[in-house]
Amino acid sequence: MPDSGLLYKEWKQNKVALVITILVFILGNPLSILNMYLIYQGCVTGKENWVGPCVFSVDYLNSTFISVFWIWGVVLAVSQLGIERSKGLFDFTLSLPYTRGQIFIAKFVLGGMMIVVPQFIGYVLSVLLLLLLKPDQAVYFHNYSLGMIIVSMLAYSLVMAGGALTGNTFAQLLVSATVTILPFLLMTLPAINLEILLGGTVEFIHGPVPEWVQYLFPVTYVVPNWVEDSPYYLVIPAIMTIIFYIIGYISFVKLSNERNGYFFLWKPLDRPVQVIVIIIGIMGFGYFGFAATESFAGYIFGMAAGAVIGFLISYFAIYKKNKKHL
Structure with a gap:
């Protein structure tokens, strides 16, 4: 487990991005279900304006709030590495009495916790909401809700690896975007x-x-259609997440920070x-x-x-x- 002082430093430094991420991850899934319920209620109250019967269906192949959860993995990784370098705070971080490995692990553990735990809480709240509202059907709810945790971690790990290899925010994002295709x-x-x-x-x-x-192709997970196939395919992004973590860790530990501002370190x-x-x-x-x-x-x-x-x-x-x- 990373040193508590390092975790606290990461929390304070990225507090705004972390708090917004937590709120989005906790509320996004329940709000998606509530939005579908309100659409259903609109059909019931104004049935004459709708074509076909009114069905309360929770369908995760349609656009939902959680379909863009992967973006917050990108935001966190950029905040923890790219923006920290741009603000000139990286030298201070490296001057602390911790190894580079400890620093990267602390960043990754905190970011990972902010991705996994709030999304799981949002999933549990959504399950309770479904039990309360009793939809006619819930299409791909479990697969997509839990799968997005893996997809969000993939995006986070990929951009963290890009940030460990590069010297500025633009380079971090460009390298990460290139790897997706x-x-x-x-x-x-x-x-x-x-x-x-x-x-x-x-x-x-x-x-x-x-x-x-x-x-x-990491870009495959940008749209929700992946949920139509076997959930066992999610092993692939899980493995890629581990690979990108290893690349990021080795790059962060082995590469110096003296080329700060250049594309590659x-x-x-x-x-x-x-x-x-x-x-x-x-x-x-x-x-x-x-x-x-x-x-x-x-x-x-x-x-x-x-x-x-x-x-x-x-x-x-x-x-x-x-x-x-x-």
Whole structure:
């Protein structure tokens, strides 16, 4: 268990974000059910204006307050790492009589508790509310309510890992957002470009793909449709959460803070990432050029534009120090 002094310091430093997160997590699920109940009551009192029978259905495939709970995992991680660096408080944290490992664990444990415990309380309150209101049906209630705890932890762990690798808030968010679609960037985008170059169909793109593969994309969990499949697939984001925690812990412990304000804290990452960004720019803009003009000339023009844009974005993002840290 982390030192109580460290936990208290993290609480005081991020009190506003933590309190808002707790309230949202506790109230979000019950309020979603109450909102569905009010819609049902509106149907009952104004039945002549509705099409079909009035049914009180708690359906978590429709838009609910808890469908955006993952955003609060992002907010907490940015507050604990990115904003702390931007405010110049990180050096003070590292000067405290604790190891870097203890500091990261304290941050992660506090953030994790603020995600898991309030959501579970909100889930219990929602169960009691369902017993009171007695809906005709509750679709995916348990799977989605409990699954969102894992999804929120995935978002939190991912952005914490991004913050441990990078030197400012923008870099933290950009790296985290890129990782959410990384399987597409590494697999699908090259395959699409290969189709264009070969002038034919690359069979494995259009062949049968196992259902579980989509769950390797963190972006899959942004929309609630994942709840339609087996709840056992949630093992995948749970494992990814552990992996991102390990990456974040090792990065926080091993990387120095002296590159504060730069994109990556570990300088050797600069050049390889810049090359990857340029390559992705070439393939991405090449594909859009081909799709827009349906010609190989448009593909070549798109590749050229992508190379220039990829270079400029990577150069100014990675090599230019954030002026707030000068």
